[in-house]
Amino acid sequence: MSSNRACHVVALVMAAGYSRRFGPSDKRCALMPNGQTLLAASLANVQKAFIHLRVAVREEEDPALLGIPEDVALVCVRKAHLGLGASLAEAVGALGCDPDLDDIDAVAILLGDMPYLKQETLLALQRRASRDTIVRPCFEGQQGHPVIFGRAMWPALERLSGSDGAKGVIKQYASRLRECPVADAGILRDIDAPADLSRAV
Numbered sequence: 001m002s003s004n005r006a007c008h009v010v011a012l013v014m015a016a017g018y019s020r021r022f023g024p025s026d027k028r029c030a031l032m033p034n035g036q037t038l039l040a041a042s043l044a045n046v047q048k049a050f051i052h053l054r055v056a057v058r059e060e061e062d063p064a065l066l067g068i069p070e071d072v073a074l075v076c077v078r079k080a081h082l083g084l085g086a087s088l089a090e091a092v093g094a095l096g097c098d099p100d101l102d103d104i105d106a107v108a109i110l111l112g113d114m115p116y117l118k119q120e121t122l123l124a125l126q127r128r129a130s131r132d133t134i135v136r137p138c139f140e141g142q143q144g145h146p147v148i149f150g151r152a153m154w155p156a157l158e159r160l161s162g163s164d165g166a167k168g169v170i171k172q173y174a175s176r177l178r179e180c181p182v183a184d185a186g187i188l189r190d191i192d193a194p195a196d197l198s199r200a201v
Contacts, residue, residue: 008103008104008105008106008129009050009052009105009106009107009108009126009129009148010050010052010053010054010101010104010106010107010108011046011049011050011052011053011054011107011110011146012054012055012056012091012092012095012107012108012109012110013043013046013053013054013055013056013110013111013112014056014084014091014109014110014111014112015028015039015055015066015112016056016057016058016077016080016087016091017080017084017087017112018080022191022193027113027191028066028067028112028113029066029067032115032197033197036067036115037066037067038112038113038115038191039067039068039113040067040068041115042112042113042114042115042117043055043067043068043069043072043112045115045116045117045118045119046110046117046122048119048122049119049122049123049126050108052101052104053072054072054073054074054075054091054094054095055068055073055074055075055112056074056075056076056077056090056091057074057075057076057077058076058077058078058080059076059077061076075091075094075095077090077091078090082161082162082163083161083162083163083164084163084164084165085160085161085162085164085166086160086161086162086163088109088157088160088165088166089157089158089159089160089161092154092157093158095107095154096154096158104151105129105130105131105150105151106129106130106131106133106135106148106149106150106151107149107151107154107157108126108129108146108147108148109145109146109148109149109166110145110146111145111146111190113191113192114145114146114186114187114189114190114191115191116185116186116189117184117187118182118186120184121137121182121184121186121187122146124137124180124182125137125146125148125180126148128148129150130150131150131151131152132150132152132176133150133176133177133178134148134149134169134170134173134176134177134178135147135148135177135178135180136148136170136177136178136179136180137179137180137181137184138180138181138182138187139181139182139183139184139185139188142188143179144188145187145190146187147170149166149169150176153169156169156172156173157169
């Protein structure tokens with residue numbers, strides 16, 4: 001990693017959802033064309049770009065069964081059944097109480113079903129991060145993920161509830177939003193249905 005800025009951003013991969021749109025099987029364990037599980041493929045990209053990483057899972061789950069490496073730190077959430085917003089609030093609260101993250105300036109919120117993100121995209125976003133800004137990538141005018149929230153916005157994230165995610169926080173702090181143009185369609189590509197697994201990159 002070429003920038004010290006990367007040392008001050010923690011990646012939070014949200015992998016505690018139920019993915020009901022995917023069908024009866026666990027989306028996180030679905031196999032990609034290369035033989036990796038969806039979650040493992042998504043994590044592999046994140047690990048290449050971030051020094052600090054946490055993965056949010058439901059507290060009753062076995063991370064090994066999800067393909068999460070033993071050396072990856074977990075955030076175990078209890079409120080996943082209430083929606084993404086509730087899970088985010090709980091997970092960000094845990095980050096704020098983690099003494100190992102006292103020097104962190106921002107959190108990159110990533111989704112566990114986005115395996116096509118490029119390393120250079122993740123590094124570019126980190127270089128723009130600060131305690132007081134929100135950084136969001138865009139590809140050909142379309143806004144995508146991940147979004148990096150400066151630590152000044154963490155209290156607002158901790159107040160989230162339900163299933164709406166962090167859109168309300170972005171709207172609340174619109175003056176602090178910084179768009180980051182990238183040449184990476186992967187910021188728009190999540191896996192919603194089994195057919196998505198075999199689409200060309």
